[in-house]
Amino acid sequence: MIKKVIALIKDTNHQILMDTLPFLVCKFKRNGTITYVNKTCLLFHQKEEQDVLGSNRLFFVHETEQKKVLKGFSSIKSSSDEYKFEETVLGSNGTEYSLEWILKGIFSRTGKFIEFVAIGTDVTKRKQIENIALNRTQLIEALLNNSHLGFAINDISTGRVLFINQAFKRAYKVPDSACKSVSDFISYVYQNRMNSYGKKIYDDILSANPTRMNWQNIPIIDHDGTVSYISAMNIPITTQGLMISTVWDVTEHKLAEEALKISEIKFREIFENVPIPYYEVSLDGKLLAISPAIKRISNYTEEELIGMSLINLYANPIEREQFLKELFSKKELNDYEIQLKDKDGVIKPVSLYVKLISDENGVPTKIIGSMLDISERKEMEKLMRAADKMDSLDLLVGGLAHDMNNILSVVIGISELGKFANTESDENLTRFIQINQAGKRAADIISQLLAYNKPADEINLKLININKLIKNTVTYIHERFKSVKTVCKLDNNQLPVKGNLKSLERVLLNIIMNATQAMTDTPLKNLTFTTHNIELTQATVQGHTELAPGKYCVISITDTGSGIPKKDLEKIFTPYFTTKEKGTGLGMHVVNNIVTKQHNGAISIKSEVGIGTTVSIFLPTVIP
CATH class of the missing domain: 3.30.450.20 (PAS domain)
Structure with a gap:
């Protein structure tokens, strides 16, 4: 295209065609004097031909770009040379335009320079697009770099x-x-x-x-x-x-992820090993999470409880309503007592420590907390109440015994006088003797009542032959309980013990009475008595923490009765605990007190439901 334009410029017959070209065309001497411009160039600069011809080409070039143009002038040495450059010009309306020029030299056949021809193109729009693209590129680069x-x-x-x-x-x-x-x-x-x-x-x-x-x-x-x-x-x-x-x-x-993982592991270890159950529950009572410790209280596993409605665990569902009412009022409850029902239907008292959790808008979402099995605490409270009753009973017994002793001393004294006042043939003598014996027995019973809570050093202790005591007791059984068969396996070398004969008789009779009642509905009614000596050392005494090392007589009484359930066996020495309709709940409590407090011994019970029960009594022996 450029070669064709130059050919047209050389041919003056095509001046009209040159004026119609979309390019800006001008010719000028080496010194810059303009010799020709086409109409496209005149229109672009808003100039008349006479105003342009003869002027210097540099007049149309911005000062900052004149050196660049002059460099182009000097670079053209032959017709094959070409110089491209861009320039910014100010239009008549004050707008800046960008022109792209191609500068060629016109030479004679002999190679003599004649003049320059410059062909320009308005690239303003293209430059604007390029600038926009450049600005965007620079913006993108700036964004990426920052x-x-x-x-x-x-x-x-x-x-x-x-x-x-x-x-x-x-x-x-x-x-x-x-x-x-x-x-x-x-x-x-x-x-x-x-x-x-x-x-x-x-x-x-x-x-x-x-x-x-x-x-x-x-x-x-x-x-x-x-x-x-x-x-x-x-x-x-x-x-x-x-x-x-x-x-x-x-x-x-x-790092946060690893820290969270470590934290989760630690939390999981604590959650799974903490002895007190922790739980989360929805407002409608569905268990969302619970720690394994719950099994100790409920006998349920975690898997069984998740998704279960908590109301199913309440012994009394009304307690759930009262609990929620207080929680929503106070937002947090500490040591709130309720009764739960475990998997086996056993009711257990528990204490709740709970908090109501709300979202960022203050709307309650769930309940979190922990629960504590307070069965032992409740049992201890019961024992303390029982102990208070026993203290009161001791005071009452002491007062009654004092009054009764005063009365009995009169009865015994008068009966003694009556015996001396009557002859052997007199019918009243027999009556006075009976009155005297009954009074002495009553005084002896009162003496036992006063003594059963006293320590060993405050009661009358004597050397007792345990085998003889058991044989006398067996005689009583044969007379009282005809259907019970007794077996005695007594150690002939059994050492004597120091104790109160009446109190130990009471111990044996109380145990025998319980045994015979347990064998009421069993076809086999056997009662076996055994005695033997045992020496407990520091090592072997560990199984009997209430005993000091030394020599002991062990009395074992085994029946073939119905046996005692495990849950009852744990409470057998508790005051007022009884499974009998008309029982007082004091029998085994008194037995335990006599053995442990009065005789510094111990008592243990082993029982299996449907098989029978063995009661073993440990009493310190003495060498006569």
Whole structure:
């Protein structure tokens, strides 16, 4: 196109055609004097031909660009030379325009320079578009360079890095020298910063498989051994032969994740091993979470309870309504007592420590808390109440015994006088003797009542032959309980014990009475008595913590009765505990007191439902 325009310029017959060209065309001498301009050029500059011809070409060039134009003038040495340049001109309306010029020289056949011809094109719109594109590119580069995300673009075919921002370099901890090509980058990073982990990533990149170019939590090792973590992703743009790489630092997230994991493990260890059950429950009563300790209270496993309605565990469902009413009022409850029903239907008292949890808008969402089995506490409270009753009973018994002794002393005294006042043949003598004997027996019973709570050093203790005591008791059984068969396996070398005969008789009779009642409905009614000596050392005494090391007589009484359930066996010595309709609940309590307090011994009971019960009494022996 340029050659055709120059040909037209040389041919003056085509001046009219030149004026119709869309290009700006002008001719000027080496000194810049303009010799020709076409109409397109005149219209662009809003000038008349006479105003332009003869003027200097540099007149239309901006001062800052004149050196550039003059350089072009001097560079044209032959007709084949060509000089391109751009210039900014100010239009008549004050608007700046961008012109792109191609400068050629016109030479004679002999090579003599004649003049310059310049062909210009208005590229204002193109420059505006380029500027817009440049501004956008610069904006994008600025955004990328200031982004916390790392970005890099490289040419897939050559491996040349076209763009890389500072965040990318920081993430991989690479210097500028390692960012010129992909090979330099891979060599530096994957060999110096990732060790063996880098080989997998390197293989993924070489595969050019997009599904393999997404990596999470890559460890990056700094020169000082510090480890950081990044995640990265490569996206190949195959249509343009480009690879876009993105990387972001996830060290804080990774460390927080690990810290959270450690915290969760610790919480889980505490949650699973804490002896007090912790739970979370929805407002409608569904259990959301509960610790394994709940099994100790409810006999349910976690799996059985999750999703279960808590109301099913309440012994009294009305308590649930009262509990919720108070919780919603106070938001938090401490030591709130309710009764729960375990898997076997056993009712247990528990104490709740709960809090109402609300969302950011203050709307209640769930209840969290812990529960404490207070069965032992309740039992202790019951024992304390019983102890108070016993103290009161002791005072009452003491007072009654004192009054009764006063009365009995009169009865016994008068009966003694009556015996001396009557002859043997007198009918009244027999009556006085009977009155005297009954009075003495009553006095003896009162003496036992006063003595049963007294320690050993305050009662009358004597050497007792335990085998003889058992034989006398067996005689009583034969007379009273005809259907009971007795078996005695007594140690002939049994050492004597120091004790109160009446109190020990009472112990044996109380145990025998319980045994015979337990055998009421059993076809086999056997009662076996055994005695033997035993020596407890510091080591063997561990099973009998209430006993001191030494020699003991062991009396065992075994029946073939119905047996005692485990839950009742634990309470057998508790005051006022009884399973009999007309029982007082004091029998075994008195037995235990006599053995332990009066005789410094111990008592143990083993029982199996449907098989029978064995009561063993340990009493300290003495060498006569």
